[in-house]
Amino acid sequence: MNKTKKRSDCPISNSLDIWGDKWSLLIIRDLMFAKECTYGDFLKADERIATNILASRLQALEENKMIEKLDHPDSKVKVLYRLTKKGIDLMPVLIEIHLWAEKYFPIPEDRKAMLKEVKKDKAGFIKAKSKELMG
Amino acid sequence: MNKTKKRSDCPISNSLDIWGDKWSLLIIRDLMFAKECTYGDFLKADERIATNILASRLQALEENKMIEKLDHPDSKVKVLYRLTKKGIDLMPVLIEIHLWAEKYFPIPEDRKAMLKEVKKDKAGFIKAKSKELMG
DNA sequence: AAACATTACTTGCAATATGCAAGTAATTAT
DNA sequence: ATAATTACTTGCATATTGCAAGTAATGTTT
Numbered sequence: 001m002n003k004t005k006k007r008s009d010c011p012i013s014n015s016l017d018i019w020g021d022k023w024s025l026l027i028i029r030d031l032m033f034a035k036e037c038t039y040g041d042f043l044k045a046d047e048r049i050a051t052n053i054l055a056s057r058l059q060a061l062e063e064n065k066m067i068e069k070l071d072h073p074d075s076k077v078k079v080l081y082r083l084t085k086k087g088i089d090l091m092p093v094l095i096e097i098h099l100w101a102e103k104y105f106p107i108p109e110d111r112k113a114m115l116k117e118v119k120k121d122k123a124g125f126i127k128a129k130s131k132e133l134m135g
Numbered sequence: 136m137n138k139t140k141k142r143s144d145c146p147i148s149n150s151l152d153i154w155g156d157k158w159s160l161l162i163i164r165d166l167m168f169a170k171e172c173t174y175g176d177f178l179k180a181d182e183r184i185a186t187n188i189l190a191s192r193l194q195a196l197e198e199n200k201m202i203e204k205l206d207h208p209d210s211k212v213k214v215l216y217r218l219t220k221k222g223i224d225l226m227p228v229l230i231e232i233h234l235w236a237e238k239y240f241p242i243p244e245d246r247k248a249m250l251k252e253v254k255k256d257k258a259g260f261i262k263a264k265s266k267e268l269m270g
Numbered sequence: 271a272a273a274c275a276t277t278a279c280t281t282g283c284a285a286t287a288t289g290c291a292a293g294t295a296a297t298t299a300t
Numbered sequence: 301a302t303a304a305t306t307a308c309t310t311g312c313a314t315a316t317t318g319c320a321a322g323t324a325a326t327g328t329t330t
Contacts, residue, residue, distance in 0.1 A: 008181035009243055011236030012164050012229065020157050022288095029147050039307050046143035050289050055308060077297045077306045086239060092231040094147065100224055101146030108144055157317095174278050185318050190279055212277045212326045 018064045019090075023049055023057050025097075028090055031067065031083045035133055038078050061087075088133050091126050153199045154225075158184055158192050160232075163225055166202065166218045170268055173213050196222075223268050226261050 007013050019025055026047055030037050042054055049057075058081065061067045066087040072078035095118055101107065102115055118125045142148050154160055161182055165172050177189055184192075193216065196202045201222040207213035230253055236242065237250055253260045 014240045015236045022155050096227040096231045097150050101150045105149045
């Protein structure tokens with residue numbers, strides 16, 4: 001979306017300039033749950049992102065060092081995407097969004113289970129999951 | 136922005152449907168720092184939101200019970216906006232965004248000071264600040 | 271009391287972004 | 301050799317954004 005033009009020097013604003021649209025955090029969400037995704041994997045998500053939007057978001061997120069491309073072990077046509085450290089570091093944000101949403105929306109069962117774990121030991125959960133994604 | 140149409144039953148997606156655009160969280164940020172703002176106060180923010188966009192976001196946030204209108208004590212032309220409980224409950228999200236941004240952007244001094252306090256006792260900070268905003 | 275200033279919006283319109291359907295190039299499978 | 305996958309790109313209609321200007325209700329000044 002945006003061409004790295006900062007609207008102000010506010011950290012919230014700076015952050016939104018990178019991933020503050022309706023789609024970017026969903027891509028990041030998919031990568032946090034799946035660790036690695038192909039283009040086709042993203043398209044399978046319930047929200048039904050359009051292919052052109054997906055391509056433009058992947059490019060922007062890559063330019064902003066939130067995600068990176070990898071060679072797929074099985075094929076040269078396939079591309080694997082995964083989170084960088086910068087992307088993984090967004091986990092606390094995603095978790096707090098989940099915890100907020102839990103108060104105000106009905107939550108699917110698998111997410112409830114995850115949040116139960118989170119509540120037992122938030123720092124521990126983040127550390128373990130981040131390590132998993134870095135691997 | 137959106138007319139309450141949910142794209143999926145994912146809590147992240149549901150959340151973004153409400154405040155997942157480039158402006159809504161900035162409005163919420165202003166209200167977290169200032170507790171109460173007039174229309175004109177929002178316009179003063181560094182990001183320079185357009186008046187029509189501000190009006191549409193305020194309306195959407197109100198419809199979604201994130202903010203509410205109050206009578207201004209000084210005048211009938213002025214309107215005060217403030218966060219509801221639902222809006223205040225986003226504080227952990229805003230804080231985690233700040234903490235993430237701190238790692239990847241230069242941060243203004245006043246925010247640095249705030250984050251220092253946050254790091255001393257995150258839960259305590261949120262509790263105290265939330266209470267302040269509820270008052 | 272008339273004139274001017276504030277405040278919170280609304281309106282019109284050009285520019286940009288989104289969403290949908292279809293197309294393409296490089297592999298990979300049959 | 302032919303067909304299928306995969307990761308995109310392109311064209312175009314629709315929706316959203318951003319800018320400038322306008323307006324209605326109140327408040328202030330002379």
